[in-house]
Amino acid sequence: MSLLxxxxxxxxxxxxxxxxxxxxxxxxxxxxxxxxxxxxxxxxFFHELAExxxxxxxxxxxxxxxxxxxxxxxxxxxxxxxRLSINTNATLIDKEAAGRLSLYRKIDEIMVSxxxxxxxxxxxLRGKGTFREVYRGxxxxxxxxxxxxxxxxxxxxxxxELDKIAQLALEWGRRPIKFNDLLPEGRGLKxxxxxSLKREEWEEALNLLGELRRTYGPVIAGTILDQGDMYxxxxxxxxxxxxxxxxxxxxxxxxxxxxxxxxPDGWITPxxxxxxxxxxHIHEHRFREIWHSSEVFETFRKRREVLLSELxxxxxxxxxxxxxxxxxAAPYVLYGTVMTRDPLGCxxxxxGEEAFNVL
Amino acid sequence: MEMKDxxxxxxxxxVFREEEEGAFLFNPQTDELHCVNGVGMFICKLCNxxxxxxxxxxxxxxxxxxxxEPHRLRRxxxxxxxxxxxxxxxxxxx
Ligand code: SF4
Numbered sequence: 050m051s052l053l054x055x056x057x058x059x060x061x062x063x064x065x066x067x068x069x070x071x072x073x074x075x076x077x078x079x080x081x082x083x084x085x086x087x088x089x090x091x092x093x094f095f096h097e098l099a100e101x102x103x104x105x106x107x108x109x110x111x112x113x114x115x116x117x118x119x120x121x122x123x124x125x126x127x128x129x130x131x132r133l134s135i136n137t138n139a140t141l142i143d144k145e146a147a148g149r150l151s152l153y154r155k156i157d158e159i160m161v162s163x164x165x166x167x168x169x170x171x172x173x174l175r176g177k178g179t180f181r182e183v184y185r186g187x188x189x190x191x192x193x194x195x196x197x198x199x200x201x202x203x204x205x206x207x208x209x210e211l212d213k214i215a216q217l218a219l220e221w222g223r224r225p226i227k228f229n230d231l232l233p234e235g236r237g238l239k240x241x242x243x244x245s246l247k248r249e250e251w252e253e254a255l256n257l258l259g260e261l262r263r264t265y266g267p268v269i270a271g272t273i274l275d276q277g278d279m280y281x282x283x284x285x286x287x288x289x290x291x292x293x294x295x296x297x298x299x300x301x302x303x304x305x306x307x308x309x310x311x312x313p314d315g316w317i318t319p320x321x322x323x324x325x326x327x328x329x330h331i332h333e334h335r336f337r338e339i340w341h342s343s344e345v346f347e348t349f350r351k352r353r354e355v356l357l358s359e360l361x362x363x364x365x366x367x368x369x370x371x372x373x374x375x376x377x378a379a380p381y382v383l384y385g386t387v388m389t390r391d392p393l394g395c396x397x398x399x400x401g402e403e404a405f406n407v408l
Numbered sequence: 409m410e411m412k413d414x415x416x417x418x419x420x421x422x423v424f425r426e427e428e429e430g431a432f433l434f435n436p437q438t439d440e441l442h443c444v445n446g447v448g449m450f451i452c453k454l455c456n457x458x459x460x461x462x463x464x465x466x467x468x469x470x471x472x473x474x475x476x477e478p479h480r481l482r483r484x485x486x487x488x489x490x491x492x493x494x495x496x497x498x499x500x501x502x
Binding site for chain 2: 053
């Protein structure tokens with residue numbers, strides 16, 4: 050398959066600023082601070098995306114509504130031939146902001162982080178009083194008929210009440226909700242020991258989510274279920290099913306096929322989960338040039354050619370033909386390379402056949 | 409008017425994005441996305457309000473390694489254009 054002339058969609062971390070200090074945040078760590086690009090640079094960049102006929106932009110952060118010029122930037126994006134999605138913590142969305150958002154006809158999704166069903170489970174993770182603020186913001190968005198969806202990071206504080214969190218999302222109009230694993234990045238890495246689930250807890254969460262999906266259908270989704278499905282199919286395959294089949298490659302990541310990301314300070318990266326893989330800066334290079342010929346991107350794209358059977362870590366594994374090697378972000382953070390499997394998505398490690406500890 | 413006498417233009421509501429192996433047609437207002445292969449992309453580019461069916465078929469014949477009879481090719485091009493019209497991706501030139 051040849052390389053697309055430009056991405057279909059670009060993930061734009063429009064600001065590094067955030068009004069919350071969530072303990073599981075994969076973006077922030079106290080060790081990093083980026084300077085945000087100014088309005089004019091972003092405006093030039095959005096025009097460049099439109100010239101390249103990029104169809105979608107997703108604004109994220111930080112918290113996008115921390116930018117004083119956010120409405121101007123949304124206006125510009127909306128005036129271009131592209132669609133828009135926004136990731137937000139919703140705490141800054143008052144009635145007026147929700148009403149204003151509802152006037153844009155090309156917003157596909159407003160994804161709100163929702164990590165608990167009540168202050169007792171939510172606030173220890175995201176800060177005192179935040180549940181009420183998030184709740185109010187969501188109510189404003191829902192009342193303005195905006196396409197709200199939810200993102201829940203499953204962790205030690207909330208894994209036993211995922212049904213209650215799902216219930217909230219369903220009460221707000223059967224909204225899609227993703228239940229995703231905690232990532233060992235940013236503050237999530239710092240607090241990983243405290244927040245991550247043990248294997249039995251992860252299975253408990255998976256079973257609960259499986260039940261919810263059977264009851265409510267595909268509005269219940271996320272990486273935990275995806276991983277559970279993959280493990281399930283592996284469990285049902287015997288040696289005779291797998292022997293003789295060709296090995297898969299490290300193909301579990303879609304970055305740089307249809308998408309890439311931009312950091313708040315203007316560095317282009319394969320994905321927002323890989324902020325240190327800097328391919329080029331939008332002040333120094335045309336975006337098209339970075340997409341097509343950055344060395345970092347060329348190397349990253351070669352990841353898909355690496356066969357699992359060639360990896361030291363995967364030597365002798367029965368599951369080469371069905372495994373995809375998972376997400377490159379965790380191995381990058383843990384080992385400094387993307388050219389290997391994701392230990393957090395490895396079935397052999399999950400089975401306990403290999404020892405593994407993030408810390 | 410018969411198909412052979414008509415000319416066509418792309419619907420300007422759709423962004424036409426050329427790729428190596430085909431093209432995307434995307435309507436940012438409605439989020440509608442379609443893909444066409446290399447021959448489809450070639451036909452779309454000939455739909456500039458000037459080319460009639462004869463000209464479009466002739467140009468395909470010259471450009472591609474076509475291994476069907478001319479009347480089959482013509483039928484296929486007609487049916488492609490009809491589908492594009494039905495999807496509102498093409499319009500008849502007024
Ligand atoms: S299950 Fe684990 S060891 Fe086996 S191929 Fe996948 S990542 Fe490698």
